[in-house]
Amino acid sequence: MDMRDSLMLSNLTLDNFDKSFKGSNSLVEERKNAFLNLKKIGIPNKRIENWKYMDLAKITKGIEFKPRGINFELLNKNLKGIVVRDFEYFIENKDQYSKLTKYLDNEGVVYLNLSYAQEASVIEIKESQSEPLLINISCNEDGVSFPRIKIDVFPNIEAEVHLFYDGGKGFINQLTEINIQKNSNLRVQRVNKSSAIHSETFLSYLGLNSNISLVNLSMPKNKSRFQVYNIFLDQHSCTDFKSVSIPYEDCQDDFLIQNLHMSSNCESNVGLRAILNKGTVCSFQALVDIDLNTSSSKAIQDCKAILLHEDASMNAKPEMKIFNDDVVCKHGTTIGCLDKEQLFYLQSRGLSPVSAEKILLQGVIKNYISEDSSLNNFLPKVYQ
Amino acid sequence: MNNFLNIQSLSAKVEDKLIINNLNLNVDKGEVHAIMGPNGSGKSTLSNVLAGKDGYEITSGIINFCGEDLMSLKPNERSNRGIFLAFQYPVEIPGVTNINFIKTALDSNRKHRGLDPLKPGDFLKLIKEKSKILGIPEDRLKRQLNVGFSGGEKKRNEALQLLMLDPSLAILDETDSGLDVDAFKIVADSINSRRNNDSSMLIITHYQRLLERIEPDFVHVFINGSIIESGGPELASEIESNGYERFTDVK
Ligand SMILES: Nc1ncnc2c1ncn2[C@@H]1O[C@H](COP(=O)(O)OP(=O)(O)OP(=O)(O)O)[C@@H](O)[C@H]1O
Ligand SMILES: [Mg+2]
Numbered sequence: 001m002d003m004r005d006s007l008m009l010s011n012l013t014l015d016n017f018d019k020s021f022k023g024s025n026s027l028v029e030e031r032k033n034a035f036l037n038l039k040k041i042g043i044p045n046k047r048i049e050n051w052k053y054m055d056l057a058k059i060t061k062g063i064e065f066k067p068r069g070i071n072f073e074l075l076n077k078n079l080k081g082i083v084v085r086d087f088e089y090f091i092e093n094k095d096q097y098s099k100l101t102k103y104l105d106n107e108g109v110v111y112l113n114l115s116y117a118q119e120a121s122v123i124e125i126k127e128s129q130s131e132p133l134l135i136n137i138s139c140n141e142d143g144v145s146f147p148r149i150k151i152d153v154f155p156n157i158e159a160e161v162h163l164f165y166d167g168g169k170g171f172i173n174q175l176t177e178i179n180i181q182k183n184s185n186l187r188v189q190r191v192n193k194s195s196a197i198h199s200e201t202f203l204s205y206l207g208l209n210s211n212i213s214l215v216n217l218s219m220p221k222n223k224s225r226f227q228v229y230n231i232f233l234d235q236h237s238c239t240d241f242k243s244v245s246i247p248y249e250d251c252q253d254d255f256l257i258q259n260l261h262m263s264s265n266c267e268s269n270v271g272l273r274a275i276l277n278k279g280t281v282c283s284f285q286a287l288v289d290i291d292l293n294t295s296s297s298k299a300i301q302d303c304k305a306i307l308l309h310e311d312a313s314m315n316a317k318p319e320m321k322i323f324n325d326d327v328v329c330k331h332g333t334t335i336g337c338l339d340k341e342q343l344f345y346l347q348s349r350g351l352s353p354v355s356a357e358k359i360l361l362q363g364v365i366k367n368y369i370s371e372d373s374s375l376n377n378f379l380p381k382v383y384q
Numbered sequence: 385m386n387n388f389l390n391i392q393s394l395s396a397k398v399e400d401k402l403i404i405n406n407l408n409l410n411v412d413k414g415e416v417h418a419i420m421g422p423n424g425s426g427k428s429t430l431s432n433v434l435a436g437k438d439g440y441e442i443t444s445g446i447i448n449f450c451g452e453d454l455m456s457l458k459p460n461e462r463s464n465r466g467i468f469l470a471f472q473y474p475v476e477i478p479g480v481t482n483i484n485f486i487k488t489a490l491d492s493n494r495k496h497r498g499l500d501p502l503k504p505g506d507f508l509k510l511i512k513e514k515s516k517i518l519g520i521p522e523d524r525l526k527r528q529l530n531v532g533f534s535g536g537e538k539k540r541n542e543a544l545q546l547l548m549l550d551p552s553l554a555i556l557d558e559t560d561s562g563l564d565v566d567a568f569k570i571v572a573d574s575i576n577s578r579r580n581n582d583s584s585m586l587i588i589t590h591y592q593r594l595l596e597r598i599e600p601d602f603v604h605v606f607i608n609g610s611i612i613e614s615g616g617p618e619l620a621s622e623i624e625s626n627g628y629e630r631f632t633d634v635k
Contacts, residue, residue: 339475340438340439341475342475342477344435344437344438344459345471345474345475345477346477346485347436347458347459347460347463348435348436348437348459348460348462348463348468348469349460349463349468349485349489349492349545349549350460350463350464350489350492350493350496350549351460351488351489351492352458352460352492353458353460355488355492356460359480359485359488360477360479360480362479362480363477363478363479363480363528364478364479365479366479366480367478367479
């Protein structure tokens with residue numbers, strides 16, 4: 001660990017921090033272990049992480065590493081079958097948990113959160129929900145903050161969760177863990193309009209015959225990293241992760257989406273649609289990892305980026321680690337400007353260059369965020 | 385010289401290759417002109433130049449449309465002034481609904497004429513009526529623009545836009561190619577029924593059978609980027625039986 005890393009860490013460990021390790025509940029135990037690990041590997045940086053694009057160690061330089069409060073808010077009140085409580089291990093089988101650490105061994109960003117998140121909220125969804133759960137997260141002081149949420153979806157449940165991040169300062173290092181028990185189906189909408197440096201690690205554990213689909217509208221006003229690990233704990237489960245990325249000028253939006261097929265008969269689907277303005281950078285690193293003993297897997301990756309400015313860039317890195325022959329995998333990437341033939345077609349019918357461009361960009365987004373999706377309201381007016 | 389469409393000594397290059405070569409053509413109001421020429425002679429290039437597509441270098445000549453210099457206008461401005469190109473190869477546009485697109489196009493053209501957007505009810509009535517004429521099922525209107533349409537379905541959709549936008553100058557680039565026998569008749573007849581004293585058509589085709597249904601006032605033989613002979617419908621019959629040999633020999 002280099003000098004600066006240890007400084008940051010000692011800064012964090014000082015005062016309150018050491019005290020917060022006292023006691024012996026499961027959260028404190030987990031934090032202690034995570035902290036030992038973090039000490040070994042250091043503040044997240046390109047050198048040690050699977051991550052190839054955004055070097056958090058570098059960009060958080062200058063931010064005071066002083067933990068501060070987070071506003072976590074479940075906006076709906078008194079929903080039937082919803083319990084919000086403090087953290088305890090919710091995965092009964094610890095072996096399953098350790099299975100996943102294999103993938104996170106060198107992810108400093110996770111250990112950073114695990115060490116420092118002093119509170120963690122658990123939302124239990126025990127009954128199917130007719131309305132979406134609305135969750136807001138914001139941090140309005142400088143410094144670093146470590147939001148941590150766990151969502152536990154009980155068996156045979158249908159539910160929807162909307163996550164909303166807006167504004168904020170400093171560095172937000174978020175950990176979201178979602179456990180979907182057998183025969184359940186969770187839909188997630190995520191809106192990211194964070195103006196802090198935002199990194200979110202999103203872990204989902206899928207039980208037998210379960211399903212998670214996420215539509216993510218990411219419009220960061222700073223640097224944002226969204227890393228997802230979908231872990232298929234049992235058979236016949238599906239993940240579908242669709243992101244629309246429209247970073248603000250000169251901002252960065254990075255995605256690392258890993259689907260870890262460790263059970264047979266599972267299906268994963270990952271897609272990105274990026275619209276990149278002046279000075280923006282977007283990266284899309286998607287991994288499909290199919291275990292030796294896992295058969296009948298299906299995995300699709302698909303990325304499309306439109307560069308609206310010569311000073312915009314897109315890194316696409318599809319990865320497939322396939323150790324079993326019985327798979328169907330597809331991946332496709334297109335990066336480019338708006339299609340001239342399409343623009344001409346629209347203009348030749350009387351649409352101005354501006355509205356032709358607008359209609360094409362709307363077209364890029366529409367397949368992910370339709371007009372009747374509630375996410376449509378969060379899109380910039382021109383794309384609605 | 386008329387004051388509708390007037391093309392004089394037009395030459396145009398694509399990537400340093402001369403495609404349109406000193407072309408002259410006059411189209412008056414209410415006239416139907418047919419252009420026939422071998423593959424690669426530059427017919428689609430001419431259509432694109434008229435519709436205002438980028439990427440062509442106009443090395444000489446003028447194009448006048450209703451007293452205005454067409455070259456100074458953008459594609460949408462040309463459309464707003466009444467020029468319509470039915471594409472030889474219509475592009476697919478994912479994420480854009482066919483019917484919404486046609487509404488947007490129609491409203492944009494109406495706006496230019498100082499008209500309010502068509503009321504949704506009236507628009508729906510109109511588009512249903514035109515689709516029915518062309519045998520286009522309603523569910524195709526709700527699909528994404530040309531996406532996954534068969535060759536013939538794309539052509540029918542071009543014809544639908546033609547009927548909806550009702551331009552004063554329609555340029556039809558092989559709208560008949562790719563249509564099955566029945567669709568061919570339906571589309572040809574619906575195009576023919578548009579004939580009136582105020583609108584003109586420039587019909588590019590390889591087949592005389594189209595010109596049997598839409599009898600042109602003039603037929604032009606288009607070789608190597610220019611019109612080398614003009615005449616009446618009999619010229620189309622001659623090409624149908626003898627091909628372009630006589631004309632290429634002249635050249
Ligand atoms: N962008 C381009 N770059 C290079 N060559 C081009 C380009 N566009 C057209 N051409 C060439 O110009 C010539 C005329 O093409 P055009 O499409 O106008 O022919 P056409 O008469 O419409 O033929 P067809 O009957 O096959 O439709 C062809 O030789 C074509 O290859
Ligand atoms: Mg052609």
